[in-house]
Amino acid sequence: SYDLTQPPSMSVSPGQTATIACSGDRLGQRNVCWYQQKPGQSPVMLIYQNNKRPSGIPERFSGYNSGNTATLTISGTQAMDEADYYCQSWDGSVGFGGGTKLTVL
């Protein structure tokens, strides 16, 4: 599988900006997708093709990908954004990042 690395955890204060990184070899040359998973729930697609939002996803979620790192940015973080976040890409094989647990406090 395609190896992608994420920080295991991070915290942010309500209303602040959270930036979650995902790194991989030449990741900027690939397309990246981001998912949100809340406890006991299935993952939900937040971002696809690096920076596109599916319908229904709030504008405060945005994505960027360049070099070896992709980032998911959550602007004006809300308590409801507390969840696990996973990046995903494809390089002949499918890879997920290990996930980042975001705490809003």
Added chain:
Amino acid sequence: EVHLVESGGGLVQPGGSLRLSCAASGFTFSGYWMSWVRQAPGKGLEWVANIEDDGRTKNYVDSVKGRFTISRDNAKHSLYLQMNSLRVEDTAVYYCGRETPGGQVWLDYWGQGTLVTVSS
């Protein structure tokens, strides 16, 4: 509205077999690639396998090659995962997911998952 409903999970002994099903509704099932993704307890997501819309092309993660078989029945709007020679490390919640067009294995809809426990 798109719905994916998995079933077939349960407790099985190492070396045993299990067949998972995923019932799809709310979209033209025969027009989409489909995937299985699993999540071990307390762990991250791992892609397992996918299948082309017409069933001709199938791909697997190395750890399940030769043991798992993905298939589909477009007439029944159903996706399957036959799991043989199960190992303790196959214990996970198994999700089926619909892939967006484009071949990047992005999953825009997921089922609720079914738990597979491999234990003696």
